[in-house]
Amino acid sequence: MAEADPQLDTDFTKLVADLAKDGRAAQRKLAAMSSEQKAAALHAAADELRARKTAILDANAKDVASGEERGLTGAMLDRLRLDPERLEGVASAVDAVADLPDPVGEEIDRNTQPNALVMTRVRIPVGLLGIIYESRPNVTADAAALCVRAGNAVLLRGGTEAVHSNRAIHQAMVAGLESAGVPAAAVQILPTQDRAAVGAMLKAAGLIDMVIPRGGKSLVERVQNEARVPVLAHLDGLCHTYVHSAADPAKARDIAVNAKLRRTGICGAMETLLIDAQFDGAADVLAAIADKGCELRGDGRARALDSRVAPASEDDWDTEYLDAILSVKIVDGLDEAIAHIEAHGSHHTDVIVTEDDAAAQQFMAEVDSAIVMRNASSQFADGGEFGLGAEIGIATGRLHARGPVALEGLTTYKWLVHGDGQTRP
Amino acid sequence: MAEADPQLDTDFTKLVADLAKDGRAAQRKLAAMSSEQKAAALHAAADELRARKTAILDANAKDVASGEERGLTGAMLDRLRLDPERLEGVASAVDAVADLPDPVGEEIDRNTQPNALVMTRVRIPVGLLGIIYESRPNVTADAAALCVRAGNAVLLRGGTEAVHSNRAIHQAMVAGLESAGVPAAAVQILPTQDRAAVGAMLKAAGLIDMVIPRGGKSLVERVQNEARVPVLAHLDGLCHTYVHSAADPAKARDIAVNAKLRRTGICGAMETLLIDAQFDGAADVLAAIADKGCELRGDGRARALDSRVAPASEDDWDTEYLDAILSVKIVDGLDEAIAHIEAHGSHHTDVIVTEDDAAAQQFMAEVDSAIVMRNASSQFADGGEFGLGAEIGIATGRLHARGPVALEGLTTYKWLVHGDGQTRP
Structure with a gap:
């Protein structure tokens, strides 16, 4: 890639800030929805993936043709390719995530202090997540579904090889989610494939709460090196x-x-x-x-x-x-x-x-x-085998979440203190 | 501070790497110690703080004299100053941490899969922590005690105003810990006050597992901006x-x-x-x-x-x-x-x-x-008031630990899988 144009960089910073602002507003609405409402919205998204089968497979055919032209290997083309059966698998995976237990609202701790203050700790969504991934188009649906199930908004950035497939899947998901009351900005996809826009995502500290890279080692290393936002990543599996x-x-x-x-x-x-x-x-x-x-x-x-x-x-x-x-x-x-x-x-x-x-x-x-x-x-070593349902990935870092990361890893907590007028001596 | 000398920077990188290597080796030994052994070692450290009262107060008098010369404000001098009563408070706080319940080894989850694999999740120490703090010398003892209680090694870097006090407190703590079988390198203090050494700590990704800055906003911002290691920090309290x-x-x-x-x-x-x-x-x-x-x-x-x-x-x-x-x-x-x-x-x-x-x-x-x-x-808003015992600080970030952070925030977990020869179909 050529050296970044400083003007462009500024534009991408603004682009990401605008997307993040919309995403955060959508997340606040999503956070107020019940588990049942979120589940229904994800089932609607799965149905919309099925309803738009032709559009999605047409978009995918464009990506595959373009990949063949550019000489992608057979394995890469295979990872990229969708067919009716694979697309049904993508939709079913979204249905399965919809039915996973919602971790949000779970009370983790409760204690009553001698002054009668009651301290509780409850799980809440992390907020706005960024997911940066490579060529598999199913990640667009999987990652979005996991984020939404745990009440998070997400900004997606998929690989260029799958750009048409990802956009078609994204459109279908959003149509389904919106029909069930989830704001469209809860699931956004970066509207440009310029790598400088990824850089802007990685530097959006305070706007994006956590970035999860899914892909090969060079992608993960780039994300870890550049990020000023927290990263949940899988590096090596030796x-x-x-x-x-x-x-x-x-x-x-x-x-x-x-x-x-x-x-x-x-x-x-x-x-x-x-x-x-x-x-x-x-x-x-x-x-x-x-x-x-x-x-x-x-x-x-x-x-x-x-x-x-x-x-x-x-x-x-x-x-x-x-x-x-x-x-x-x-x-x-x-x-x-x-x-x-x-x-x-x-x-x-x-x-x-x-x-x-x-x-x-x-x-x-x-x-x-x-x-x-x-x-x-x-x-x-796989979240499904651990009984966690679908996983967003396996984390090799030490903090926040470790090993297979599923819905609980996409939550954090807050402390709620219930008083009756207590002041501190 | 003058521009860093590149040679010096290299030296500090090596210095921190060497300290981290020793710290990590000590941490592995510490992690193998029982709760009772760690508690006994902390009580021995508290006793050593009492036994070395004269040396610590003499060292503190040097810091106070030097602070007066340099025109520190009355409030700053007050935070710096130790007297027999305050030192007893420091030692008692170490005793109190020794008696806190040890979070390490706690089983968080357990489930048995249909293939009879038993998955458990248990708390373990984070590893090697870096604590960067300003002028209060009691932090040397508090932070070291909390780290050791949860099985972590720590690399301390205190403020220059309190350098003599910090070193005297550190020496006493280590003497006590060592007498009870904790390796000396479990609690290390950076042997230089050069700020470039702090920079080397912040860049020691993979060597230091987490840095906790304790101090004013400018310190915390510097740490957050420079760090390539995870940071658990408190920024604003608006x-x-x-x-x-x-x-x-x-x-x-x-x-x-x-x-x-x-x-x-x-x-x-x-x-x-x-x-x-x-x-x-x-x-x-x-x-x-x-x-x-x-x-x-x-x-x-x-x-x-x-x-x-x-x-x-x-x-x-x-x-x-x-x-x-x-x-x-x-x-x-x-x-x-x-x-x-x-x-x-x-x-x-x-x-x-x-x-x-x-x-x-x-x-x-x-x-x-x-x-x-x-x-x-x-x-x-204080860990003690929440029933957590002593706190290492209050975290305003969203991940890993949020709000008052005590011993549990100084742990992470690992998954243990108990099988009987299972292979994956």
């Missing part, structure tokens, strides 16, 4: 599985194969396998993974177990492959495994396979990751 | 009291006088009084405040009620006086009051005085402040 000496060999094999290979491109996929030198079934585990066509890169002791293990470089321990490649290290005990994860992990999801309760307890206490599992595949 | 038409006149008078004048310099002090045009006792309320020597600045209708009310300018509605000055506006109903607070407030603490439940409910739902009170003085 997940480990540690097979402890007291692991059940069959569980170890099945979990390792699943964690690596069920889907290799997701953030919860295992990238490094740590095997205890005292574990007897190491060769079987490696063979099972290699037999499925996965490339293995290991240290000397791992290579001695299976001739298909290539030598690992130091970089391998720090690499999130997102592919059918696995680094393997033989470790001497729990402490070395924990130290390796601390040194090389990304605090996303790490797993111990063991039948030994004390070892599991130590691992789960000491490994400082958003999700720590015992005897389960790291591919379960 | 608190309103709205006297509704159905207010009890005696409660309205007592609450208004207390909210403005009990202590004028604290963040929970009322700065703007909104009186409903339909409320009968307005003149009495204004007279009671003016009789106590408070300067009043009001709109035309307020001035008509009491000749001591001077004309308010537009700026008055946006001013946090922190002094015996009050702006007064007569409003036509609840909606205008809420709109005024939305336009001019700082989302800290706002109060309605009314006997009407419906009006109270609407005000408490629609006013978007960290604390919203009914029939109570805004001066109650």
